[in-house]
Amino acid sequence: MQILLVDDDPVFSRTLSRAMNRLGHEVEAVTTPEAALEQVGAAPARFDVAVVDLRLGERSGLALIGPLHAAAPAVRILMLTGYASIATAIEAIKQGAFNYLPKPATARQILAALDDTAPEAAAETATLNPTSLRRLEWEHIQQVLADHDGNISATARALGMHRRTLQRKLAKRPTRER
Known part of the structure; x- marks a missing residue:
């Protein structure tokens, strides 16, 4: 498989x-969306799969899904993220990602998530790294904050909490799970 x-x-x-x-797959690693589009644009049929991180520096990997599909429609896209949330998973699938997997993920877990002949294997890999409740809450708060253009007071009202409580929760960003 070309990845x-x-x-x-x-x-x-x-x-x-x-x-x-080591598992017999060829991998081309790039660090930016521009480099990814350049690789795919040079030879659209070269890759079978694109494994895309959700956060690429200050940019979102979600914005890369559409251009990747436009450049190479046959490429299956797997979103991989250390910031897993239900909202981003739904958005990734809506935009055309084949699957969504939280980090840390092993090579075998990624391959299982890409195996469309074994959906139960992909579902099993997603449960190996469950996202903590604290992380899910933080991600939900971030989504509502983004929906209100960063306005803390409006976000607090939307979440039904006091503004200071929201500020404390925002200050306690959960650490990445291991």
């Missing part, structure tokens, strides 16, 4: 690329 890996974390990219190579 395009789009992730801005060089250590993760290198580790995942090596693991995929």
